[in-house]
Amino acid sequence: MMQLQRLKNIVSNYLSGQSSTEEKAIVEHWFREAKEASDKDTDHGQYNERKMIALRNIKAAIQMNPGKQYRLRWAMAASVISVIFAGYLFRNNLRNIMGAPAMYTVVTNQHQVREIILPDSSVVVLNVNSRLRYPEKFNSHRNVELSGEAFFDIRKNSTAAFTVKASHLDVKVLGTSFVVSDDRATETARVTVKTGRVQVVVPDARQEPLSILSASQQFTYAVRRREGKTERDVAVNTEWTSQLLVFRNTPLREVFAAMEGSLQVKIVSRNEEINKRTFTGSFLKEDDIAGILNILSLSYGLKIKQTGNLIEVN
Amino acid sequence: MNDTDLLLRIQCSDMKAFDLLYNQYWHPLFSFANKLLRSYDDAQDIVQTVFVSIWERRDTITIQQSLESYLFQAVRFQSIKKLESLLSSPEQIDRIQEDLLPVFDGILNRLQEQDLSRQIQKEIAGLSPRTREIFLLSRQYKLSIGEIALKLSISEQTVKNQLHIALKALRHSIALVLIFYAN
Numbered sequence: 126m127m128q129l130q131r132l133k134n135i136v137s138n139y140l141s142g143q144s145s146t147e148e149k150a151i152v153e154h155w156f157r158e159a160k161e162a163s164d165k166d167t168d169h170g171q172y173n174e175r176k177m178i179a180l181r182n183i184k185a186a187i188q189m190n191p192g193k194q195y196r197l198r199w200a201m202a203a204s205v206i207s208v209i210f211a212g213y214l215f216r217n218n219l220r221n222i223m224g225a226p227a228m229y230t231v232v233t234n235q236h237q238v239r240e241i242i243l244p245d246s247s248v249v250v251l252n253v254n255s256r257l258r259y260p261e262k263f264n265s266h267r268n269v270e271l272s273g274e275a276f277f278d279i280r281k282n283s284t285a286a287f288t289v290k291a292s293h294l295d296v297k298v299l300g301t302s303f304v305v306s307d308d309r310a311t312e313t314a315r316v317t318v319k320t321g322r323v324q325v326v327v328p329d330a331r332q333e334p335l336s337i338l339s340a341s342q343q344f345t346y347a348v349r350r351r352e353g354k355t356e357r358d359v360a361v362n363t364e365w366t367s368q369l370l371v372f373r374n375t376p377l378r379e380v381f382a383a384m385e386g387s388l389q390v391k392i393v394s395r396n397e398e399i400n401k402r403t404f405t406g407s408f409l410k411e412d413d414i415a416g417i418l419n420i421l422s423l424s425y426g427l428k429i430k431q432t433g434n435l436i437e438v439n
Numbered sequence: 440m441n442d443t444d445l446l447l448r449i450q451c452s453d454m455k456a457f458d459l460l461y462n463q464y465w466h467p468l469f470s471f472a473n474k475l476l477r478s479y480d481d482a483q484d485i486v487q488t489v490f491v492s493i494w495e496r497r498d499t500i501t502i503q504q505s506l507e508s509y510l511f512q513a514v515r516f517q518s519i520k521k522l523e524s525l526l527s528s529p530e531q532i533d534r535i536q537e538d539l540l541p542v543f544d545g546i547l548n549r550l551q552e553q554d555l556s557r558q559i560q561k562e563i564a565g566l567s568p569r570t571r572e573i574f575l576l577s578r579q580y581k582l583s584i585g586e587i588a589l590k591l592s593i594s595e596q597t598v599k600n601q602l603h604i605a606l607k608a609l610r611h612s613i614a615l616v617l618i619f620y621a622n
Contacts, residue, residue, distance in 0.1 A: 147550065172479070176465050179469075187491060350530055
């Protein structure tokens, strides 16, 4: 019998393009034999339910990552509104035409933490590399979609449940505060409750989890094993919610660009030697531009001149 | 609508065209992935990934052959990537041992047999015509030494000598296998 390690080698060599002739032949036979077997499998109605579920998942994933027409619209609008909106908010007009409520999508890059006020005045703080999608107006349901990590502080409304749809988990609440961390690529999705109670639903789990969480409880879902577990007395990490910009060994060029995006300023720095130097640290929401510039100028011995919204670095 | 039009419409972000593509190819792709990995869940996962990536990369997709072969190529690639991740997750070991290893094992055996028989054919072709004739009469047509001697009007000893030469010429191990399969 073939050893597991042998199969591992065959697969990894194939993927890295280093197969021997025999290894390549084995993989190609695997493909060919499966294709021949599937060509004989002509009962098209057999997996219709799965087909529908898969399409729904595909659409959900697609909508978390808006496509060309939105990007294009965004680019045109950005030149006009970038000063006001820092460029990351856009309206999905297509949806509006089709009759559904207009949806907003907010995206953060690897440096930004953003606070979003929802239509019902609930507050969401979106951590770095995350995306939140929410409607212009809530109706009897308050549904939002999340990819990444966010802290939710949800206003109580006992007649309209609030649901966060994440990649693997749905979190339902009436009014409470909690952190959700989940995206398509994650191995562990997580919900941590700060106050109140939330209900977690995992559509894919092997077993429906016992999943009403209260304050200081955390639910983690191991995506690969499709298993969830609940822990008590967990310290809720919300420190990052007070941050505005986060940098790890980031070249100053990028730091300046991120500041321009979040602080409504224009930064001119022509010295490439300076732009290449790296910065690690974070700025908080309450830091004003003068304070941030002060930190940077002290750290790097920079001369910084601010005239209104224009900042010159030397 | 042909595939070129379909792709063009998808590139214009036409969701209806995307649905058409999905309806047309879901079954063959899902079935193919399922035959590869012997799991409905993994097959569904793979087809989902392929379609999401088509939508997300629709701007940059250029298709060399047909849309169909592009889709199957994508499923092949995603399937072997999935296999790689299955192979490195301890909780999948049982399933790999039971469902997947035997598949690869069977393929390996068949390839080795094919190889061997090809090699043997080559070596038989290299024998002298007389030796080859006697050897084939013996192994392929299953004639006895006496029958071969009678048929070719030669002595039984000559037949034996020729067979000996043939078996010596074919390498020892190969000859053994051939005798094993022939009998």
